[in-house]
Amino acid sequence: MTLSLYITRRFLTLLALILAVFFAILMLLDLIEEVRRVNSGGIGAAINLALLHTPRALYNILPLMLVLTAIALFLRLARTSELVAVRAAGRSALRTLLAPFLAALAFGLVAVAVLDPIAAATGKRYDALAARYDQGVSTDASFSGDGIWLRQGDANGQWVIHAARANPDGTALYDVTFLSFGQTGGPKLRIEAASADLTDEGRWVAHDAKEWSFAGTANPEAEALRQDRILLTTDLTAAQIRGSSGSPDSVSVWDLPGYIADLDRAGLSSRRHAVWLQMELALPVLLGAMVLVGAGFTMRHARFGQGGMLVLMALVSGIAVFFVRNFAQVLGESGQIPIVLAAWSPPVATLFLSVSLLLHLEDG
Numbered sequence: 001m002t003l004s005l006y007i008t009r010r011f012l013t014l015l016a017l018i019l020a021v022f023f024a025i026l027m028l029l030d031l032i033e034e035v036r037r038v039n040s041g042g043i044g045a046a047i048n049l050a051l052l053h054t055p056r057a058l059y060n061i062l063p064l065m066l067v068l069t070a071i072a073l074f075l076r077l078a079r080t081s082e083l084v085a086v087r088a089a090g091r092s093a094l095r096t097l098l099a100p101f102l103a104a105l106a107f108g109l110v111a112v113a114v115l116d117p118i119a120a121a122t123g124k125r126y127d128a129l130a131a132r133y134d135q136g137v138s139t140d141a142s143f144s145g146d147g148i149w150l151r152q153g154d155a156n157g158q159w160v161i162h163a164a165r166a167n168p169d170g171t172a173l174y175d176v177t178f179l180s181f182g183q184t185g186g187p188k189l190r191i192e193a194a195s196a197d198l199t200d201e202g203r204w205v206a207h208d209a210k211e212w213s214f215a216g217t218a219n220p221e222a223e224a225l226r227q228d229r230i231l232l233t234t235d236l237t238a239a240q241i242r243g244s245s246g247s248p249d250s251v252s253v254w255d256l257p258g259y260i261a262d263l264d265r266a267g268l269s270s271r272r273h274a275v276w277l278q279m280e281l282a283l284p285v286l287l288g289a290m291v292l293v294g295a296g297f298t299m300r301h302a303r304f305g306q307g308g309m310l311v312l313m314a315l316v317s318g319i320a321v322f323f324v325r326n327f328a329q330v331l332g333e334s335g336q337i338p339i340v341l342a343a344w345s346p347p348v349a350t351l352f353l354s355v356s357l358l359l360h361l362e363d364g
Helices: 002-037 042-060 062-079 082-088 093-135 238-245 256-266 271-298 307-333 339-361
Strands: 148-154 157-166 172-181 187-198 203-213 225-233
Touching: 002 042, 002 062, 002 093, 042 062, 042 093, 062 082, 062 093, 062 271, 062 307, 093 271, 093 339, 172 203, 187 225, 256 271, 271 307, 271 339, 307 339
Parallel strands: none
Antiparallel strands: 148 157, 157 172, 172 187, 187 203, 203 225
């Protein structure tokens, strides 16, 4: 127990040091970029933006931080011959790794439960401020190259909404088209408007609008109506619109299940958010597996040589796992593979492969 506590304490100390170093590095890089963005806002505004953006950037590379921590820990233990003493005492390599592995799992749980909401909140605030500085007094923002697509539905049919652009909080759409479809699938109504505002009462207010009805008319254009304002009932919220077009990491993991249910009820795609939720749940396993990856190449005694090559192999392996995880995320979001497979296969496969490597290289 004393030895396990000693290894755990050294592991957590190195992890805190590495996180602090990379936070400072990312903060400096962000600060340089934000100074260019807010050249009229002063250094204070740039520091504020950098502080808001850095937590999300650091959170996204946590797996790489765990690999570096494991490499640093076991290189130190090997160079001071502490690993030799541990083996001489009859403790196997896997048993020695149990303490840092469990510490990584615990850190992963804390990261998901505490750090993720912090990164989501600061990232959301950063996006809003960055959009303000990018576009001056105007808050218009294009979410994608062909605009934003939304859908809302009820017992009477579906509405498909397309807008060329929207403001960052999702409460105003510009160059917007509303298409109403009945239960049979055919179009019933079309409305084109210069802009549409989302009110707190759950309504779209379309301004400078033109309405075409396709029900019971042979020439919709001849009977089209132009109105200054048209009111349309909706169950969409600004948060749902932002989430459907933005990054799911802007939503806290605690809010994601309900958020996904709301998106499904509104007829919006929640697949990206579902993949992200499962990846967050799998993060502790991935962090533990990354510790085993780093240890698998660096638990040899320093006198065996090839230390630099083994460290390089550990780093390359960690980076490879990181990119495989991101690739699986893309496949999951695009529907090429199931959501659970996209989120859980990289950490579970890494865990088993790293244990196999340790059993092969060590006496077990």
